[in-house]
Amino acid sequence: MKINLTDEIKKILLNSIEKNIRQGNFHIKDVPEIILLTPKNKTYGDLSTNIAMQLSRELRLKPLDIANFIVNDLDIQDTIIDKVKIAGPGFINLWLKENWLYQTLNEIREKGDDYGKVDLGKREKVQVEFVSVNPTGPLHVGHGKCAAVGDALCNILKAAGYEVEKEYYINDQGRQIDLLGQSVQARYNNLLGEKMEFPVDGYKGEYIVDIAKEVIDKFQDKYKGRDDQESREFFKEFTLRKILEGIKKDLKDFGVEFDVWFSERSLYEQNKLQEVMELLKQRGFLYKKEGAFWLKTTVFGDEKDRVVIRENDIPTYFASDIVYHQNKYQRGFDKVIDIWGADHHGYIKRMKAAIQALGYPEDFLEVLIVQFVTLIREGKEVGMSTRGGEFVTLRDLVREVGKDVARYFFLMRSYDSHTEFDLDVAKSQSMENPVYYIQYAYARICSIIKKAKESGIRIDKGEKVNLQLLNKEEEFELIKKLSSLKEVIKKVALTWKPHLLTTYLYDLASSFHRYYTVHRVITDDKELTKARLILIDCTRIVLFNTLKILGISAPERM
């Protein structure tokens, strides 16, 4: 395999720096990682590095002098580098030979679906747990945002060479679940004309009545007027299963499929709780006070210690989570990422404390907090209170705007800022809608390729096409965008910011639209036509691969 372009350039720069060290110009031991960036302004070259400024502090020399030393000893003969210039406070700007761009096109043609994959993760095992909504009701739009972010992040990590597992943790036991069953049971009895008091904190949503009706359809009055152990159990299990099915379906329709659905109950079946408590006690982080067991989370920076086993012997939710995270560790993951809604952020400290109390490294667990979503319709906020019963479910949203648009809107902004989801923009099939803008670029390309085929233009697999004919400014622009995909994937995999990929996608579509307006692909010039067809086909491939990672479809016609 060929050496990576950026690695090659870094090596050339490094050689010069090391030469200067040997000559006694630079007095340092270790050279920091050289960072190559693509300048915003093209008058600053194709690539640029700020290494001279980075070294300035340690060398106690002016950045400009350092840059001069480096450039003077730079050996760019027979390399991909065409020209070097020092600019501004000490940037070293590099211009590359045009050839590198054509190499990119060949690489895309060769790799196809695999273009964009990089080996950053080295098969490291990462688990991402997201959504994990209590199965007490349907998913709402906020959960959709978590789902979109988690799913996209997983896909990106996979593309970056990590081994990724997507997991959904099901809180299928506890008071909430009991309450859920009782709510349906009460509705069921009421529907059959039987008196039964609705639980005080019961679930009042319409979906509870629907489930009760379903029970009637299937079992008629079999459970009418009963309030024994068996009937309670029945309603609990039936409801739980119904709601979980609904959640699974909603997520599937949203394009999200999990590798593992992990049941909280299974932790207790294995009697792991005892074991973990024993371990924590041994390690000296568990103590008894006022009849309850507490974990010394304050040792690790939490504001107060937390109860794990209540006075009444019932373990808290936190206890389950500790056992659950131990289980994650024991499954052999190198890193575990939890994606939580903003209302759970207070839990981070105690969870990370628990990780450490168990004896695991603090950064074994990373938690991403996804901020809320506000729906806007006709310029006004749509109320979403769960209590009042009137809230917008993910299913409703997908039905209204479609899966592609919903996912894109959740992914186009940084997950840690509030999302303002404008339903009118999302529904408009116009230029206001970035999703259509991107998909339109893809459809346009497909349309051109189809037309070329129809007029008998063919390019065989191994055929050599003169790519040098691609020499227009818009063509260079476009190819540069195509070539930066791998850097973007790396960046996102390191920073966990999927929205950077969305931005990239939009930029790429934009470069193509501009190109399309200025130049014709299919012309009388056979050679040029072929070269341009290759260019747009490469664009198609990159658009496709990126859309796929984000979970958005790529329609060939619009």
Add this chain to the structure above:
RNA sequence: GUCCCCGUAGCUCAAUAGGACAGAGCGACAGACUUCUAAUCUGUAGGUUGUGCGUUCGAUUCGCGCCGGGGACACCA
């Protein structure tokens, strides 16, 4: 009261691990179809990055204080 997130163009948001003149879209204004899809493209206007200090060659980015918005602070889940 304590802790977390946010504050950037009229609006919604970006800004690559501290880098060059802070960028997009929408909205406003002015233009471009005899063309492979005008769901497109081009141009103009729009900013003391909430505020005051500090760190340094350099701060939207890091630190501290203040102002404003949101959220979290249970032997609830």
